[in-house]
Amino acid sequence: xxxxxxxxxxxxxxxxxxxxxxxxxxxxxxxxxxxxxxxxxxxxxxxxxxxxxxxxxxxxxxxxxxxxxxxxxxxxxxxxxxxxxxxxxxxxxxxxxxxxxxxxxxxxxxxxxxxxxxxxxxxxxxxxxxxxxxxxxxxxxxxxxxxxxxxxxxxxxxxxxxxxxxxxxxxxxxxxxxxxxxxxxxxxxxxxxxxxxxxxxxxxxxxxxxxxxxxxxxxxxxxxxxxxxxxxxxxxxxxxxxxxxxxxxxxxxxxxxxxxxxxxxxxxxxxxxxxxxxxxxxxxxxxxxxxxxxxxxxxxxxxxxxxxxxxxxxxxxxxxxxx
Numbered sequence: 001x002x003x004x005x006x007x008x009x010x011x012x013x014x015x016x017x018x019x020x021x022x023x024x025x026x027x028x029x030x031x032x033x034x035x036x037x038x039x040x041x042x043x044x045x046x047x048x049x050x051x052x053x054x055x056x057x058x059x060x061x062x063x064x065x066x067x068x069x070x071x072x073x074x075x076x077x078x079x080x081x082x083x084x085x086x087x088x089x090x091x092x093x094x095x096x097x098x099x100x101x102x103x104x105x106x107x108x109x110x111x112x113x114x115x116x117x118x119x120x121x122x123x124x125x126x127x128x129x130x131x132x133x134x135x136x137x138x139x140x141x142x143x144x145x146x147x148x149x150x151x152x153x154x155x156x157x158x159x160x161x162x163x164x165x166x167x168x169x170x171x172x173x174x175x176x177x178x179x180x181x182x183x184x185x186x187x188x189x190x191x192x193x194x195x196x197x198x199x200x201x202x203x204x205x206x207x208x209x210x211x212x213x214x215x216x217x218x219x220x221x222x223x224x225x226x227x228x229x230x231x232x233x234x235x236x237x238x239x240x241x242x243x244x245x246x247x248x249x250x251x252x253x254x255x256x257x258x259x260x261x262x263x264x265x266x267x268x269x270x271x272x273x274x275x276x277x278x279x280x281x282x283x284x285x286x287x288x289x290x291x292x293x294x295x296x297x298x299x300x301x302x303x304x305x306x307x308x309x310x311x312x313x314x315x316x317x318x319x320x321x322x323x
Contacts, residue, residue: 057200064170075096100116109131235285236273256292
């Protein structure tokens with residue numbers, strides 16, 4: 001393996017060791033059996049069989065071109081809108097890091113960034129450059145990769161309203177440049193193939209005054225602080241808003257405010273947020289979400305769709321718990 005790799009010898013076990021041996025030019029970091037609870041905001045979930053942090057886009061391309069076709073590959077961001085099940089994730093979990101963290105003003109009101117950049121950092125960089133229309137990212141707790149994948153939005157603006165184009169690498173290691181129209185955006189939906197890993201995005205804002213933009217960003221931050229449980233172990237908005245409805249109102253009307261399953265409960269502050277009290281399992285959180293969906297369906301006839309991404313396998317039942 002190349003001398004600048006960050007992979008520690010003690011981390012190379014099982015599948016990780018096999019991949020390292022098969023890809024001698026890999027520069028990123030491979031780690032075996034990494035707890036996903038440490039990198040998700042819910043702080044729950046089993047281990048990734050292998051966690052891979054590519055050095056940069058070229059390293060990601062090299063990995064995907066050389067990875068066996070049958071190898072499961074899952075992509076995660078900062079872990080804000082993610083629930084990893086207790087049994088962990090088979091195969092390789094790709095998490096983009098510093099090699100995807102650049103931000104560059106191209107000209108006037110256009111800005112480009114890597115997809116590991118937190119949404120809030122993009123908003124701050126745009127404000128500093130006097131670029132308006134991107135202040136809404138101050139209120140989205142995630143990274144740009146996640147924003148692209150789910151057409152993230154807040155306060156009346158969505159990603160599709162400001163995106164020019166995005167770069168992505170597919171499962172075979174092929175690069176793609178996609179216009180906003182290519183992405184087939186809808187409400188919290190992206191039409192890009194699920195195996196595409198976004199690596200870079202270009203945004204178009206508008207001319208603005210830095211102090212005015214920063215004031216708008218502070219208003220967004222204040223709104224979140226007042227209305228959402230920002231200091232709790234949560235995964236953000238749990239369910240998408242159904243057409244013509246507000247998810248939190250449906251949850252509240254179904255009598256689910258404060259509802260508890262194991263160590264998880266529905267936020268009293270905002271009914272579309274689930275909270276880990278500190279002792280919850282992923283099964284507690286997912287079970288609570290499914291209970292809410294059943295009660296909402298029974299009281300309103302509306303089926304709520306998960307906004308939180310759920311990955312991995314359920315834990316095997318303990319002796320005596322199964323059939």
